[in-house]
Amino acid sequence: MPRERSDRRGAKGEGRAPRRRGMGRRKVCRFCADKSMLIDYKDARVLGSFLSERGKIIPGRITGTCSRHQRQLTVAIKQARTVALLPYTTAYP
Amino acid sequence: MADRRYETLVLIHPDQGEPGVKELAARIQKLIEEQGGTVSQVQEWGVRDLAHPIAKQRRAFYVLFEYRAAPKGLDEVQRTLKLMDPVLRFVSVRRPEGAPPAPPRPAKRERERDEADFEGGEFEGMGEGEV
Numbered sequence: 001m002p003r004e005r006s007d008r009r010g011a012k013g014e015g016r017a018p019r020r021r022g023m024g025r026r027k028v029c030r031f032c033a034d035k036s037m038l039i040d041y042k043d044a045r046v047l048g049s050f051l052s053e054r055g056k057i058i059p060g061r062i063t064g065t066c067s068r069h070q071r072q073l074t075v076a077i078k079q080a081r082t083v084a085l086l087p088y089t090t091a092y093p
Numbered sequence: 094m095a096d097r098r099y100e101t102l103v104l105i106h107p108d109q110g111e112p113g114v115k116e117l118a119a120r121i122q123k124l125i126e127e128q129g130g131t132v133s134q135v136q137e138w139g140v141r142d143l144a145h146p147i148a149k150q151r152r153a154f155y156v157l158f159e160y161r162a163a164p165k166g167l168d169e170v171q172r173t174l175k176l177m178d179p180v181l182r183f184v185s186v187r188r189p190e191g192a193p194p195a196p197p198r199p200a201k202r203e204r205e206r207d208e209a210d211f212e213g214g215e216f217e218g219m220g221e222g223e224v
């Protein structure tokens with residue numbers, strides 16, 4: 001599963017602490033922490049930060065997004081892809 | 094049936110040119126109003142680079158419509174948009190009643206960042222092939 005590992009490393013590169021048993025910083029959902037932050041399919045900048053380098057949606061367990069917001073996030077990302085605000089993948093001909 | 098809040102983002106073929114886009118936007122607004130809708134806002138984002146090609150185009154003119162309409166009216170608007178040749182693609186979304194109106198967007202280009210993304214992607218794609 002080299003692909004999955006490289007994705008995970010990408011997420012950590014954004015300043016996430018690696019998971020440690022027992023102690024370590026708990027990840028908090030960004031949308032819960034900041035209520036003014038709305039999930040909007042038009043906001044490619046925010047949504048893009050939840051994509052891997054290859055354009056895949058990063059799982060909530062890695063970004064710390066709660067399941068409720070992760071559900072809203074995936075829908076928004078897919079809407080944004082429809083209107084080409086976000087990529088489905090990298091490397092287009 | 095009660096009216097609902099919707100917004101539709103339309104991608105228009107770049108060959109239309111500025112006057113063609115303006116005319117088409119006016120036509121779409123009229124179309125919404127003919128279906129009993131009331132348009133509250135029309136935003137022209139200008140020509141933007143697409144994150145992936147659509148209909149062999151790499152860029153498109155984005156126009157956002159905010160309006161209230163009945164669900165039946167939305168159906169008809171969507172049906173007609175599909176028939177319009179210069180419309181590359183569109184997405185319609187229902188907005189909650191209490192949501193603030195879409196903030197105006199400066200027609201900003203993110204070319205540099207997009208190009209950087211593209212190159213990075215190619216590089217990673219090659220690396221992946223070896224693994």
